Amino acid sequence: MKFALFIPISAIVLLSACTKEIGPAIDFSKVQAKDTFYMAPLENAQLKNVLIEEFTGVKCPNCPDGHDIVATIQNANPNRVIAIGYYPFNQAQTQPLAGLTKQDFRITDATDLSTFLGGVQFLPIAAVDRKMFGGAILNARTLWSNNVQTQLAVATPINMQLSVVYDDVTREAVIKTSLKYTSALSNKHNISIAIYENNIVDAQEYPSYIDSNYNFKHVLRDMITPIGGASVLDTLTTKAAGLVFEKTILYTLPTNWNPANCKIVAFVHDAAATKEVYQVIEKSVK
Secondary structure: HHHHHHHOOOOOOOEOOOOOOOOOOOHHHOOOOEEEEEEEOOOOOOOOOEEEEOOOOOOOOOOOHHHHHHHHHHHOOOEEEEEEEEOOOOOOOHHHOOOOOOOOOOOOHHHHHHHHHOOOOOOOEEEEOOOOOOOOOEOOOOHHHHHHHHHOOOOOEEEEEEEEEEEOOOOOOEEEEEEOOOOOOOOEEEEEEEEEEOOEEEEEEEOEEEEEEEEEEOEEEEEEEOOEEEEEEOOOOOOOOOOOEEEEEEEEEOOOHHHHHHHEEEEEOOOOOOOEEEEEEEEEOO
């Protein structure tokens, strides 16, 4: 479903005025997936948010501790740290708990991301802004807090805005992401958009017992864009300060997901020398 969601931008002409924002009342039959860009007055740079991508599992006694560390980091930095939990197929500790697991969280996207980010050696393990720390993108949980603090102090050249309009009848969401450049950027970069679900009650293994009513957070449901992200204006050598890029996507939620517990995450990351994340933002589906 990933590539079908986007319309190529080869025919886009640089616009001089802002396009109309999607409002709360929307005719879904007239909305199209599209990319647009235009120049606008320069904005002050946002504070940088930080992305934690945690590889974790239900058959993993140490993974609840990883979840707790992520929650502690988020609570200490309100609205600045966004987390996604990945359950790949290629790890024994992500397998369902026999006779107890009601829902298998493993998806191919998480498996592909484990390879894309350098390979998962153990669980839990996480990337912080996809930046290399100690020669690796993925690091043990004892390092996550310090790595996050380092990234919170980094300046971002891109402001981001995200809106989601959801139709309860069709289960279709209109996702609109805006990138606003506050300084010139020449590196090639991509945008990734994911959806995760919170408050899924299921079985989780601990070191000495199994909790059959564990509350799972940040469970990746789908990478809406390709695994490596969708390219952003590759035809432009430099994205000038004041440039605005907008991506609109139409996405239908499967019937077994609770839209009230789902969030969309959008992040922009380097696609040349590194994979480092410039900025990340999230929005509830409902």
